[in-house]
Amino acid sequence: MVVPTISQPCNSFKFQKNINYAACEDLSVLESSLHWNYHPSSGVVDVAFNKANAKDSSWVAWAINPTSKGMIGSQAFMVVHRQDGNIKAYTSPITSYATMLQEGNLSFPVYSISASYTNNHIIIFTSFQLPVNKTMVNHVWQEGLVSNDGTLRSHSFARSNLQSYGTIDFMSGKISESDEDVTSRVTLKNVHGILNTVSWGIMMPIGVILGRYLKVFEGLGSVWFDLHRACQSLAFLIGVVGFVSGLYIGNHYGVHNTPHRCVGITLMCLAFIQVCVAVCLRPKKDHKLRIFWNIFHYVVGYATIAMGIWNVLKGFDVLNAQTIWKKNYLGIIISLGIIVVILEIIKWILACNKKINKNSEEHIHIRQQHT
Incomplete structure (x- = not known):
């Protein structure tokens, strides 16, 4: 010791x-x-x-x-x-x-x-x-x-x-x-961390949750889609600002971490492609290519979420953030995970009930035809 x-x-x-x-x-x-x-x-x-x-x-x-x-x-x-x-x-x-x-x-x-x-x-x-x-x-x-x-x-x-x-x-x-104002550098570092944590690490997962689970509730119509699109769009815009601030910090203050930087660039590329494909290349539901679009959308989306969470945690280490911030973020992610489990159970219950009701209606319809 x-x-x-x-x-x-x-x-x-x-x-x-x-x-x-x-x-x-x-x-x-x-x-x-x-x-x-x-x-x-x-x-x-x-x-x-x-x-x-x-x-x-x-x-x-x-x-x-x-x-x-x-x-x-x-x-x-x-x-x-x-x-x-x-x-x-x-x-x-x-x-x-x-x-x-x-x-x-x-x-x-x-x-x-x-x-x-x-x-x-x-x-x-x-x-x-x-x-x-x-x-x-x-x-x-x-x-x-x-x-x-x-x-x-x-x-x-x-x-x-x-x-x-x-x-x-x-x-x-x-x-x-040194006569340089170090406070401004620390402030910029903190702003970079907050922006990317909120965008890639919190809002993006929430946007996926909204898109996956709200649509199972009948009566909401297209509300789930509007909320999903609004949340992901805002997260992307905030993420762009966070990404630019990271490039500025790296180029002007020499703060470099190769894995964190490479994953950040990859995230920005995936998010940009996802936005372009979702807005410009989304086929109608009955189109024969829709299944391939869905697969691409899901794979890129979930990959972005996983990489975003990893990069946020890596960023805490790179910026030497206090342990409490990392623990708080992990608490948020765990809470979102618990919410996902609960909503997944509700989704399957609703799906099973819907299937049972449909089978019952078909059975009643068949009996009525025989009588």
Whole structure:
């Protein structure tokens, strides 16, 4: 069992082998601190990045971005600490949001890089050459987990992980936090989750329930069809907005999860095809092709519902939502499932009664003919 340690101020932290640094700064998030020695004559910086309360199987990165803010263009110093105790330090240039943090050379000379894991602290030691006549750079730091197969998993999208960047001046020792409004990013993330949960995860299943079970009640006429169409149309429109917001988040903030993204695109394609087929290509009830249309409509519809529910649950994990939201959604789905079971029983009872009444009427009619 790993007992969390209280992060001590950077100026009181003692490195092994009596390594000393002239400057240090406690970073605002992710329980991290930065220590460095700057050599003005050569432009070389010796850096130690210290991450407290690191997990056994995790990766840690500290990077500088000489050209811009944020993730793209960052030149990262990586440490991968596996569950078996093996630890590896290397460099990785970040060229896209879809990076796998693979090993590669940086855009400036790196003279040394190593790492240590002691008392739940992962420390990156490195020495590198700053760009000419430049002591202030953008920097970013991050952490994530390592899968059992050794794959580096994406970092969390909690507020602290979205705030882990800023600027540092190695000469003056001034470090500033990110000046971007993280609240707007978190709000957009929440809006994306709410829209898609309501549309794909709740309204779509309700629309199917309305279409399947209301039509068995005689006297409603076409009301069931109008409700089914209205519910699914509104769900589709909300889903389109949610889909667009997801693309925006992925393209502008680098929030990527391949399974979630692929299923989302598939859902949008299936829903679009379903709308086109339902509105433009629906044959009349007595048409010979109606049975094939029904099969297509049912298969695509139920596949969309199943994939939508799965993707909503996956989305909660991707966006690092609080457990209560996932539990509440599961409660809604279970409630809808119970309603479906009850309505299915009622449907079969009504169908059986209708068949019995029909047989009785036919039997009475036959007796009347014989008499």
